[in-house]
Amino acid sequence: MYDWRFIQSAQKLIQVVLSLTFIGLLLVTSSCSVGPSMGTKDEQIQVVSILPVADSPLLPAVIKRLMNLADEQFNQSKTSDSIVTLERAIRIKPRYPEIWSRMAAVYAHLGKMTQAKQYAERSNSYISNNHPLKSFNDDLINSANR
Amino acid sequence: MPSKKRKKFNKKSKPRSSFKKIIINKITGSLLLFIFLISSLYIVYLDIKITDKISGKIWSFPSSVYARPLELFKSKKIGMADVIAELKSLDYIKVDTRPNKPGQFRVNNYSNIEFVSREFEFGEVVRASKGVRLYIDNAVIKNIQELNSNQSIAVFRLEPIKIAGIYPKQKEERELIKLEDVPDDLILALLAVEDRRFYNHWGIDPISIVRALFANIVAGKTVQGGSTLTQQLVKNIFLSSERTLIRKVNEAIMALLLEFHYDKSVILETYINEVYLGQNGSNQIHGFQLASHFYFSQPLQRISRDQMALLVGLVKGPSWYEPRRNPSRSKSRRNQVLALMLEQGVISQYQYNKYSVAALGISKKPRLSSNRYPALMGLVRRQLQQDYNEDDLKTAGLKIFTSIDPIVQDKAEASVVSMIPKLEVNKSKTSLLQTAVIIASSEQGEIQALVSDRKPKFSGFNRSLDAVRQIGSLIKPAIYLTALQQSDKYSLASMLKDEPLHIKTSNDDVWSPMNYDKKYLGDISVYETLKNSRNVPTVRLGLDIGLSSISDSLHNLGVTRDIPAYPSMTLGAFNLSPLDVANMYQTFAADGYHIPLRVIREVLDKENQPLKRYPLSFSKSLSDKSVHLVNHTLHQVTQSGTAKLLSKTLSTKVAGKTGTTDDTRDSWFAGFSGEHLAVVWIGRDDNKSTGLTGASGALRLWADIMQHINTDDLSLSLPEGVTEHWVDMKTGGLSDKRCQGAVKLPFITGTEPKEKASCTTGGLFNQLKNLFK
Numbered sequence: 040m041y042d043w044r045f046i047q048s049a050q051k052l053i054q055v056v057l058s059l060t061f062i063g064l065l066l067v068t069s070s071c072s073v074g075p076s077m078g079t080k081d082e083q084i085q086v087v088s089i090l091p092v093a094d095s096p097l098l099p100a101v102i103k104r105l106m107n108l109a110d111e112q113f114n115q116s117k118t119s120d121s122i123v124t125l126e127r128a129i130r131i132k133p134r135y136p137e138i139w140s141r142m143a144a145v146y147a148h149l150g151k152m153t154q155a156k157q158y159a160e161r162s163n164s165y166i167s168n169n170h171p172l173k174s175f176n177d178d179l180i181n182s183a184n185r
Numbered sequence: 186m187p188s189k190k191r192k193k194f195n196k197k198s199k200p201r202s203s204f205k206k207i208i209i210n211k212i213t214g215s216l217l218l219f220i221f222l223i224s225s226l227y228i229v230y231l232d233i234k235i236t237d238k239i240s241g242k243i244w245s246f247p248s249s250v251y252a253r254p255l256e257l258f259k260s261k262k263i264g265m266a267d268v269i270a271e272l273k274s275l276d277y278i279k280v281d282t283r284p285n286k287p288g289q290f291r292v293n294n295y296s297n298i299e300f301v302s303r304e305f306e307f308g309e310v311v312r313a314s315k316g317v318r319l320y321i322d323n324a325v326i327k328n329i330q331e332l333n334s335n336q337s338i339a340v341f342r343l344e345p346i347k348i349a350g351i352y353p354k355q356k357e358e359r360e361l362i363k364l365e366d367v368p369d370d371l372i373l374a375l376l377a378v379e380d381r382r383f384y385n386h387w388g389i390d391p392i393s394i395v396r397a398l399f400a401n402i403v404a405g406k407t408v409q410g411g412s413t414l415t416q417q418l419v420k421n422i423f424l425s426s427e428r429t430l431i432r433k434v435n436e437a438i439m440a441l442l443l444e445f446h447y448d449k450s451v452i453l454e455t456y457i458n459e460v461y462l463g464q465n466g467s468n469q470i471h472g473f474q475l476a477s478h479f480y481f482s483q484p485l486q487r488i489s490r491d492q493m494a495l496l497v498g499l500v501k502g503p504s505w506y507e508p509r510r511n512p513s514r515s516k517s518r519r520n521q522v523l524a525l526m527l528e529q530g531v532i533s534q535y536q537y538n539k540y541s542v543a544a545l546g547i548s549k550k551p552r553l554s555s556n557r558y559p560a561l562m563g564l565v566r567r568q569l570q571q572d573y574n575e576d577d578l579k580t581a582g583l584k585i586f587t588s589i590d591p592i593v594q595d596k597a598e599a600s601v602v603s604m605i606p607k608l609e610v611n612k613s614k615t616s617l618l619q620t621a622v623i624i625a626s627s628e629q630g631e632i633q634a635l636v637s638d639r640k641p642k643f644s645g646f647n648r649s650l651d652a653v654r655q656i657g658s659l660i661k662p663a664i665y666l667t668a669l670q671q672s673d674k675y676s677l678a679s680m681l682k683d684e685p686l687h688i689k690t691s692n693d694d695v696w697s698p699m700n701y702d703k704k705y706l707g708d709i710s711v712y713e714t715l716k717n718s719r720n721v722p723t724v725r726l727g728l729d730i731g732l733s734s735i736s737d738s739l740h741n742l743g744v745t746r747d748i749p750a751y752p753s754m755t756l757g758a759f760n761l762s763p764l765d766v767a768n769m770y771q772t773f774a775a776d777g778y779h780i781p782l783r784v785i786r787e788v789l790d791k792e793n794q795p796l797k798r799y800p801l802s803f804s805k806s807l808s809d810k811s812v813h814l815v816n817h818t819l820h821q822v823t824q825s826g827t828a829k830l831l832s833k834t835l836s837t838k839v840a841g842k843t844g845t846t847d848d849t850r851d852s853w854f855a856g857f858s859g860e861h862l863a864v865v866w867i868g869r870d871d872n873k874s875t876g877l878t879g880a881s882g883a884l885r886l887w888a889d890i891m892q893h894i895n896t897d898d899l900s901l902s903l904p905e906g907v908t909e910h911w912v913d914m915k916t917g918g919l920s921d922k923r924c925q926g927a928v929k930l931p932f933i934t935g936t937e938p939k940e941k942a943s944c945t946t947g948g949l950f951n952q953l954k955n956l957f958k
Binding site for chain 1: 256308628776798904
């Protein structure tokens with residue numbers, strides 16, 4: 040009788056400990072996912088959304104196609120696929136600043152600000168001061184520097 | 186007495202006999218128990234062996250190395266011959282009618298090619314099979330259309346060529362196929378021929394054994410086997426092919442165990458993927474899926490019934506019935522299989538009549554991919570070994586996608602083979618000249634081609650990676666870059682002294698550097714010094730800016746080796762490999778962005794899931810303005826400097842630098858267009874004189890390669906903060922384009938010369954000449 044009660048108490052104790060551990064884990068996980076990085080991510084999404092779409096008449100059809108494909112992949116949350124597609128575009132036509140800016144935006148979305156800055160700077164190296172992409176690139180570089 | 190004795194004996198012997206019997210019984214019992222125990226243990230051992238193997242990793246899969254997929258788009262520079270070569274390397278079959286099966290192509294005339302691509306699983310997307318028509322004119326793609334709808338396609342990516350495999354010792358190749366993807370007709374044909382009662386036995390089939398025994402006795406020789414598919418599978422996976430009783434017993438026990446543990450479908454699927462069906466060089470072809478690709482260049486799902494019958498027929502003797510070597514024997518075996526299929530009701534009489542007269546339909550033998558580019562594979566393996574162990578590379582079935590461009594590689598190899606003998610000026614030194622060539626994409630640092638021997642297919646010392654040699658004047662752009670970064674002190678118009686120079690070294694010797702022409706030109710501009718590769722003013726400049734600053738610049742340019750800090754390093758008296766030089770010049774080609782050269786793009790696992798991607802990565806530690814000034818001068822090197830040969834032989838705008846070492850031991854040229862960076866070294870393995878300078882040796886090979894690959898013009902657009910001015914080369918003062926000796930040079934804004942030079946117009950001709958500069 041005594042033993043049985045002891046086993047029951049032990050079981051209860053184990054249940055309590057497990058529940059507490061579970062709650063603790065939940066708290067830790069939620070603090071990781073809804074902490075300050077969430078705010079940063081919102082900002083990053085905003086950064087991406089202000090990027091002009093790939094419909095410039097100056098862009099060759101092959102680049103437009105690949106940039107649109109990269110956008111589709113990005114919108115489906117396939118960011119690494121989106122990067123692969125943009126790299127494809129860079130291989131084909133490396134001197135189009137639009138691709139480098141797009142790549143910078145994707146990296147910014149991923150929170151990889153060092154790479155984002157490098158791509159934005161590389162985009163700037165192909166454009167003049169009055170190019171529409173310049174302010175986008177500069178904003179991104181400034182936010183990376185901050 | 187005798188009877189008494191006998192009696193006595195009998196009396197005595199009775200208990201002895203029963204005792205003996207008891208002993209014998211006990212021994213026999215113990216022996217039987219022992220045998221039973223040993224047998225049980227042995228069966229348990231076999232059982233563990235089977236379950237371990239079948240439930241775990243049954244096969245080793247060699248890794249496959251792929252070239253870059255060829256991207257086709259409007260305005261791409263590519264000749265029809267290159268497209269055809271690419272399709273042939275992919276084992277596409279040329280047809281005369283409109284292509285309708287994956288892997289077929291037709292050349293309508295020399296401006297229009299049609300093909301049906303095969304499905305291919307890239308890391309990020311599955312590219313379905315598609316019919317495509319390409320219009321090519323003057324080595325440029327004018328249009329791409331979908332074959333059926335005639336709709337324009339913006340970009341089409343061909344599947345990549347498999348250029349190598351990384352194999353374990355036993356070179357087994359196979360492509361896995363799931364049972365549900367195997368055509369029913371193939372299964373029916375296989376069972377009709379090899380094991381009709383497959384679904385009715387437990388691993389061994391006494392009825393088949395008796396039937397085979399009877400047939401063999403009647404024929405007087407072995408004409409039929411009684412082994413089930415399960416027994417064959419056991420033999421293939423676990424046992425040798427020796428014909429002994431012990432092996433047969435083991436085979437039977439293991440077949441029973443296999444059937445006890447596993448479903449028929451698992452056994453059948455394993456058999457279909459395991460069975461040996463041929464040989465490609467030293468590589469063994471296992472499984473029906475790979476065999477289908479090997480013999481018909483088609484996946485199993487797309488081959489016809491007669492082709493399935495041929496594959497099933499091969500099970501009996503892949504070498505004896507090999508269809509490429511023994512077509513008539515193979516056809517006769519195929520028809521035997523067709524007859525069995527007819528007998529079993531798998532095909533109708535009409536189908537039998539049709540298939541038994543059909544041609545074999547064997548495709549061209551696929552190329553052996555294991556040794557196509559041995560030097561390149563050396564580089565691929567070195568880069569892979571940083572992330573993967575050797576065992577995984579040989580057995581895990583990785584798919585390694587690289588940047589290797591077979592079109593560029595083949596052209597570089599062809600240039601090496603044709604040019605090196607022509608460059609052997611001193612025929613007594615014939616065959617001693619060696620070479621190394623590296624070609625990479627200018628902006629992404631992806632290695633596209635690499636040659637490490639005058640016989641490119643020879644797999645020996647990898648000179649591109651391991652031959653460390655003095656680089657001579659290839660160092661100069663790094664010295665001038667270092668100086669031009671000190672823009673308050675140096676510009677391209679700054680004047681240097683080309684006069685005798687004597688330097689006391691640390692061991693009290695005196696070093697007196699000389700110009701190649703043994704002359705001194707007095708005052709000379711930075712621009713002219715680099716363009717014409719003058720040694721003495723370069724040493725002077727190097728000592729002025731500091732050896733450690735030059736060393737820092739070299740590291741910023743991507744050189745990772747230690748650089749010695751002694752004066753002769755300013756003339757390149759230190760050793761680098763061609764790969765080091767390529768890393769250094771890559772930074773110039775990419776406007777100051779250092780991009781570590783790479784050859785691997787992505788690695789997928791056996792199930793096509795990405796394991797690791799190697800994305801484009803770069804860093805910037807050099808001013809693009811200073812780099813532009815150097816690149817402008819390096820372009821002029823190819824127009825009127827030491828590499829002016831290029832202005833006559835190449836129509837493409839390029840930049841580069843020659844390099845020659847003492848006693849013409851090493852001949853170098855490193856240069857770039859808008860699309861490609863290429864480094865060429867020519868020398869001898871014994872480090873003796875070649876009689877070739879950079880201009881008379883490496884430059885000529887470089888030019889030949891660049892003439893044959895399609896490449897874009899170098900872009901020299903001015904970066905922000907750089908302006909161009911006319912300068913008098915004699916004084917370094919500002920000039921006017923109409924003045925004699927005036928040259929237009931780029932300057933970092935604010936560093937242009939302040940003083941004006943006196944101007945001599947030099948007549949109408951000079952004015953007109955400058956007008957067009």
